[in-house]
Amino acid sequence: MASTVYTDSPAAREALHRRTLIVVMASQVFSGAGLAAGVTVGALLAADMLGTSNLSVLPTALFTAGSAGAALMVGRLGTAMITDRPGHHPAGHAATPDRRHRIAGSTACHTGRHPHGPHQPGP
Incomplete structure (x- = not known):
């Protein structure tokens, strides 16, 4: 070949x-x-x-539970591999404490679920 x-x-x-x-x-x-x-x-x-x-639903339920358990272990392993490196957060820069609050507040305002009511655009 x-x-x-x-x-x-x-x-x-x-x-x-x-x-x-x-x-x-x-x-x-x-x-x-x-x-x-x-x-x-x-x-x-x-x-x-x-x-x-x-x-008869038991094999399907066990298969689903096994898949969920495997996904959980793979996710934790991946997160551990990322966080073992210095300076790395599992969700990247967007998940630093300051940015998490800004993202959550922004999402709440745009979806209308903010505790102080929907976001009102300025004049």
Whole structure:
């Protein structure tokens, strides 16, 4: 197989990018279909094994709880990796104490949920 240097040619780089996106999109479609099939088969197997459909939602609930737990752990790990570096806040500059209050106040004024009533524009 011939080796192509993608950094030399913008056209070759764009072709590689296009092929990569096609592969990623196809894998997402097939993995989503497989996930849905797995959850459905889990519910059908639970109903068949238990003899009633009352608890057939249990595999779906356990899968959802497991996914939520994994997302929580990945989020905490990512936050820990960011905050371990000196001078970095997990939400960036916008979350420094002074800016948080300004952002919250601005959002409250523009949504009409400010405790002192909606924001009134000046003259």
